Structures are given as structure tokens and as C-alpha cells.
Amino acid sequence: MEIASLNRRGRSWIFWAPTLPGRKIVSRSLLLRMVVGAALLVAGSLALPAQDAKLAPEKRTQIEQVISKFMAANQVPGLSAAVVENGQYVWSAGFGMADLEGFVPATSQTLYRLASISKSLTAVAAMQLSERGKLDLDAPVQKYCPAFPQKEAPITTRLLLAHLSGIRHYKSDSNDDPEVGNIRHFDDPIRGGLQFFANDPLLAKPGTKFSYTTHGYTVVGCAVEGASGTKYTDYMREDIFLPAGMTHTVADDRYVIIPYRTRFYHKDKSGAVVNSEFLDSSYKIPGGGWLSSADDMARFEVAVLNDRLIRRVSRDAMWTPQKPSDGSENSYSLGWGWGSGKKAGLADVGHGGGQQGTSTFIMLVPDQQAGVVILVNMDNIDVAALATDLMKIVVGGSNDTTRH
Numbered sequence: 001m002e003i004a005s006l007n008r009r010g011r012s013w014i015f016w017a018p019t020l021p022g023r024k025i026v027s028r029s030l031l032l033r034m035v036v037g038a039a040l041l042v043a044g045s046l047a048l049p050a051q052d053a054k055l056a057p058e059k060r061t062q063i064e065q066v067i068s069k070f071m072a073a074n075q076v077p078g079l080s081a082a083v084v085e086n087g088q089y090v091w092s093a094g095f096g097m098a099d100l101e102g103f104v105p106a107t108s109q110t111l112y113r114l115a116s117i118s119k120s121l122t123a124v125a126a127m128q129l130s131e132r133g134k135l136d137l138d139a140p141v142q143k144y145c146p147a148f149p150q151k152e153a154p155i156t157t158r159l160l161l162a163h164l165s166g167i168r169h170y171k172s173d174s175n176d177d178p179e180v181g182n183i184r185h186f187d188d189p190i191r192g193g194l195q196f197f198a199n200d201p202l203l204a205k206p207g208t209k210f211s212y213t214t215h216g217y218t219v220v221g222c223a224v225e226g227a228s229g230t231k232y233t234d235y236m237r238e239d240i241f242l243p244a245g246m247t248h249t250v251a252d253d254r255y256v257i258i259p260y261r262t263r264f265y266h267k268d269k270s271g272a273v274v275n276s277e278f279l280d281s282s283y284k285i286p287g288g289g290w291l292s293s294a295d296d297m298a299r300f301e302v303a304v305l306n307d308r309l310i311r312r313v314s315r316d317a318m319w320t321p322q323k324p325s326d327g328s329e330n331s332y333s334l335g336w337g338w339g340s341g342k343k344a345g346l347a348d349v350g351h352g353g354g355q356q357g358t359s360t361f362i363m364l365v366p367d368q369q370a371g372v373v374i375l376v377n378m379d380n381i382d383v384a385a386l387a388t389d390l391m392k393i394v395v396g397g398s399n400d401t402t403r404h
Contacts (some may be wrong), residue, residue, distance in 0.1 A: 014027035052302070055083055055091035062393045067095055070386050074271055077265050077375055078106035082298035083394055084371030084372065087305050098262040098377065100273070111261045111291040111377040113252055113281070115353025119217050119233075122286040123335020124304065125224050125240050127314045135227035141219055144226030147191065148198055148219050152246060152385050155206045157223050158387050160216045161321035161334040164209070166202035167216040172231075174276045175356070184233050185254065186282040190225060190232055193283040208325045218286030224286075232286060246296040246304035252281050252289050262292060262377040264357020276357035276379060294373045297362055301371035305364065319349050319366075339396040341365075341388040348391065352384050361387040 054317040056064075063083070070081055077100055080093035092108035114121075129135035135144065142148060144157070151166075159165045175181040178197055198214045204211060210383035221232040229233045233251055241249050250258060266276040281289040292300075303309045310318070318334045331338040333349070340363060341348040350363035363372045368398025372390045374383045 009173045018310075021334060030138055032317055035075065044369055051090060051092070052088035053085070053090045054327050055085060059083075059090055059393055060195045063091075063390055064093070065327065066091075066389050066393070070389075072287060074378075074381055075267060075271070076381060077111065078262060078377040080106055080108055080110050080112065080294035080373075080375045081371040081390065082294035082371075083390070084298055084301045084305065084369070087302060087369035089295075089302050092294045092298060092373075094294075100262075100263065100265070104226055106262065106377070108262075108294045109260050110375075110377075111248060111250070111258060111293050111355075112360060113355060113358035113374075114290045114292050114297075115355040115358050115361055116214065116292045117286050117292075117297075117351050117353040117362055118286060118288050119214075119335045120362065121219055121236065121240060121290060121300070121349045122217055122224070123198050124309050124316055125163060125236055125316045125336070126220055127310045128156055128239060129217075129224060131311055131314045135223060138217050141223050144224075144360070145219055145222035146226075147194055147222060151202055151206070151288050153202075153206050155219075157220060158322070159206050160220045160223075163209075163212050163216060163332060164207050164322060165212045165213065165216050165219075166204045166206050166209070167219070167333055168197060168200060168203050168210065169211070169213045169215065177282075181277055182283055183278060184283070185280050186365065189251070189282050189285040189289065190218060190222045193285075193348070194222065194332065195386050196283060210324050210328065214284050214287035216282060221286030236290075240309060241296075244296075244309060245299040246292065249292040250295045251285050252291045254280050254282075257271060258291065259361055260293065264380040267378065267380070273378070279356040281355070284324065288353065292375075294375055297373040297375070298371065299351055301362065301364055303369065305366065341375065344388050344392055346395070348388075348393055350387070354379055354381075361388045363391050365391060 007338050047192045078096040078098045083090055094107035096111055097220045098104045098106040098110045126135060130137050138156050140154045141157055170179045171177055193377055208329050225232045225233055245330055264276040265273055268274050317334055321331050321333050335349055337350050340350060346362050346365055348365050349368055353360040357377060357379055359376040361374045361383040374386050374387045376383055
């Protein structure tokens with residue numbers, strides 16, 4: 001149910017409350033107070049980051065309509081989105097609620113778990129260190145991460161970034177798995193994360209087979225530390241986030257009070273919206289542990305498209321699919337994947353993410369300098385399809401022919 005739509009300075013807040021089977025979220029009087037309060041919030045002095053340009057009103061209207069229908073169909077509590085057009089950040093918005101219990105609306109500054117989009121952030125850091133001459137992507141990773149034991153064949157940072165290392169993923173998809181539903185907290189995310197898998201046998205000889213692994217990115221994070229001489233999280237903040245203007249992106253630390261962090265939701269077997277299962281992601285920050293906003297991720301897309309973090313040659317190398325030696329088809333490159341929008345005729349590169357209480361997607365069409373960000377505070381939602389729908393709107397009327 002759409003409650004209200006409020007616009008200020010090109011941004012939109014659409015408040016939508018899912019109707020749950022057999023229960024009511026709010027009374028009508030409380031709902032009215034919530035809408036009035038939201039209006040006062042928007043009319044007040046909420047500080048918002050400036051956009052580079054403006055999205056055409058007709059495109060914004062189409063996007064808002066598509067998102068509203070998507071949220072209603074999927075009972076999504078809260079969603080934030082952003083658009084990059086012609087290499088500029090042109091629009092962002094929050095829809096629904098960041099906190100159903102506290103009646104806190106989602107905005108473009110709401111912080112969501114990025115989940116596996118974290119891998120794309122980490123990949124840019126590795127490529128940056130490579131072009132600075134500090135990280136050899138093809139050297140054995142133990143040169144930079146001696147804490148990771150030698151295996152039967154050399155594993156390089158390139159193989160780790162491409163999921164060709166042979167390192168396993170989680171042991172199961174069940175939240176009862178102590179890795180999937182981890183409740184332990186690690187002050188040192190790299191050393192803590194290595195404890196889960198470092199001594200396990202490889203699934204395949206490195207380079208021979210694509211095997212998706214979040215754990216492999218913990219080793220990449222370790223290599224970033226060794227190559228840079230600083231903590232992984234510090235390097236990301238100083239050399240990736242701040243240069244890109246991502247001032248609110250932080251690690252998902254459950255002990256720290258983090259302003260604008262959303263609550264996390266799940267839809268149970270009956271279809272009711274409930275709080276998600278608990279997760280402490282401190283053991284997998286490089287591959288799935290960052291929090292960010294639609295605003296910040298749009299800034300990240302702009303920085304990547306305009307070669308502000310890595311040079312064009314490094315970006316092209318990062319976006320080149322890596323072929324396993326077993327001859328199987330593979331569209332995954334170094335921390336990024338191709339082809340989510342292929343059926344819609346989009347030459348896109350991006351990444352999705354999903355874990356307890358979150359579903360995320362970033363999509364870029366480099367030839368048209370376009371980007372989309374979708375962040376949802378509920379797990380198991382097909383946001384890749386939504387990203388594709390929004391990208392079709394963004395590039396549909398574009399006359400830009402810039403090539404990457």
C-alpha cells in the first residue's frame with residue numbers, strides 16, 4: 001500500500017507499508033501521524049548530498065512507478081535507489097521504511113548491507129594497488145598474505161578475484177551453518193575470517209574451474225593489507241571511499257552505533273514480514289561485510305566510470321572475463337560480472353548481493369556511462385530484474401555514445 005509520495009529538490013520519499021496476513025502494521029490515526037511526521041522531516045533541515053545533475057522528470061516518474069509496483073508485489077519494507085546518467089550522479093530516492101517498528105522512512109542515505117557487492121569494492125582496491133606497483137596480481141598470494149597456507153598449486157590474487165582459486169564457499173545455504181549465520185564477532189576481520197577455511201582442501205586445482213567463494217575475498221583483503229602496509233578497512237576508507245566521495249560507507253559492525261543503518265527483514269513461510277535472522281559479518285568484510293547507501297554507491301559508480309579510482313586500462317582489465325582452463329563458459333571478471341541485462345539488450349557489468357536482511361544490485365552500462373543502484377532491506381528479493389527494468393528507462397532516451 002502506497003502511503004505518500006513527497007518530493008524535495010529532485011528527490012523522492014515514497015512511504016509504503018506492507019499489509020501482512022492477519023495483522024495490521026499501523027492504525028489509521030498512527031498512519032496519519034507517520035505521514036505528517038515524514039512531511040515535516042522532508043520540509044525540515046535534513047542535510048542531503050548534492051547531485052551532479054538532474055534526471056529528466058519523465059524518467060523519474062517512470063522509475064518511481066516501476067519501484068512502487070515492485071515493492072507492492074514483493075512486500076518490500078524499504079528500498080533505496082540511485083541513477084547515474086552520462087557519467088553523472090543524477091537522482092536518488094528512498095522508498096518505504098528503514099525501520100517498520102520505529103516508523104523510520106528509508107532515504108537515499110539509508111545504510112544497507114551490501115552483501116556481495118562488497119567484492120566489487122575490494123576488486124577496485126586490488127586493481128589500484130596493482131597499477132601502483134604494490135600488488136602483483138599473478139604472484140602467489142602468500143607474498144602478501146603469509147597467513148594463508150601454501151596449497152598444492154599456487155593461488156594468485158587474480159585467481160581469487162575471478163573465483164578460480166579452488167577455495168570453497170560456505171558449507172551449506174542454511175542459516176544454521178555457523179558460517180552463513182555467524183554470531184561471533186572479530187575485531188580483526190581478516191585473521192578472523194581466515195580461521196573458517198584456510199586449512200581446508202581446495203575444491204579444484206587453481207585456474208581450472210569457476211567456483212564462487214566469499215571466503216576467497218577474505219584472502220584478497222589480506223593481500224590488500226600486505227601490499228599496502230595498512231589494515232584492509234583503513235585502506236578502503238582512505239584510498240577508495242573518500243576519493244569517491246563515499247563518506248558514509250562503513251563496515252557492518254553490530255556493536256557500533258551507526259546512524260542511518262536500516263533494520264533487516266525477511267518474509268517467512270506464511271508470507272509475513274519479520275525480522276531477519278541474526279548475522280555478524282565481521283568475518284567476511286572484503287566479500288560481504290560493508291554497509292553503504294544509494295548515494296554513496298552512485299558516487300562509486302561515477303568514480304569507476306570516470307576513471308577516478310583506477311586508470312581505464314586497469315578498469316578494462318578488471319572487466320575482462322576470466323576463462324577457467326576446463327573450457328566452461330564464464331562471464332565473471334575480477335570482482336564484477338557481465339550479462340545480467342543481456343536479454344534486455346544491455347551491455348552491462350555489475351554485481352548483486354544477498355544475505356540476512358538485504359538484497360542489492362549495482363549495474364553499469366559503460367558504453368553509455370550509465371549506472372543504477374538498488375538496495376533493499378529484505379533478503380531473497382530479485383533486485384537484478386528491477387535493476388534491469390530501471391536501466392532500460394535510463395538508457396532508453398539517452399543519446400550519449402561515449403565508449404569505454
